[in-house]
Amino acid sequence: MSVLHANERTEFKGSSKTKIREEGLIPAVVYGNDTENKSITVDSKEFIKTIRETGRNGIISLEIGSDKRKVMLYDYQINPLKSLEFVHLDFHVVDFKSEIDVDVTVHVTGDAKGVKDGGVLQQVLHEVSIKALPNDVPESIDVDVTELDVNENITIGDLKSGKYSFNHEDDEVVASILPPRQEEEIDPGEEQEPGEPELVEGRENNESTEEEA
Helix, strand or coil, X not given: CCEEEEEECCCCCCCHHHHHHHCCEEEEEEEECCEEEEEEXXXXXXXXXXXXXXXXXXXXXXXXXXXXXXXXXXXXXXXXXXXXXXXXXXXXXXXXXXXXXXXXXXXXXXXXXHHHCCCEEEECCCEEEEEECHHHCCCEEEEECCCCCCCCXXXXXXXXXXXXXECCCCCCEEEEEECCCCCCXXXXXXXXXXXXXXXXXXXXXXXXXXXXX
């Protein structure tokens, strides 16, 4: 289990978060059932290394001085202009006996039959919400589309649940194969009937009326 070191945050002035980030740290909060909420900071580089080792839903040993807690990354905020710049983190203390709701990444695998026939693969869900015990949360869920043909789809009900359950309706589509795109063809020999735009004809009619008057 990866260890992530943290320091308790004691400064809460308006400009303190900016100063924290300038020092290469990320402001965060840790909370959970029967656990006192605590504001902390973690080193940005150490956090990124930890997440790469454990995965998005991995269990982390968070050390706040002498206080050690088993946590999962529950939520995070990033700088929209810099994908790897985290601006805030939420850690949830793990209760290994209670199920939790988490979002898990969906990976589509295989070369679909329908794509080979000219169809277009459409992945509708890139994440799914599941309920599971902390130790049973998968890092990702693989969806094999090899046998998927044109106009066919894979739904939540088609997926194997394993040691978790899905927080979705069974008929919710995960991936589908759309028919080949067809463009309208115009016959080059087809001629359009001659004519003037209605606005022009209307103008001419108005001019004729004025002359007759």
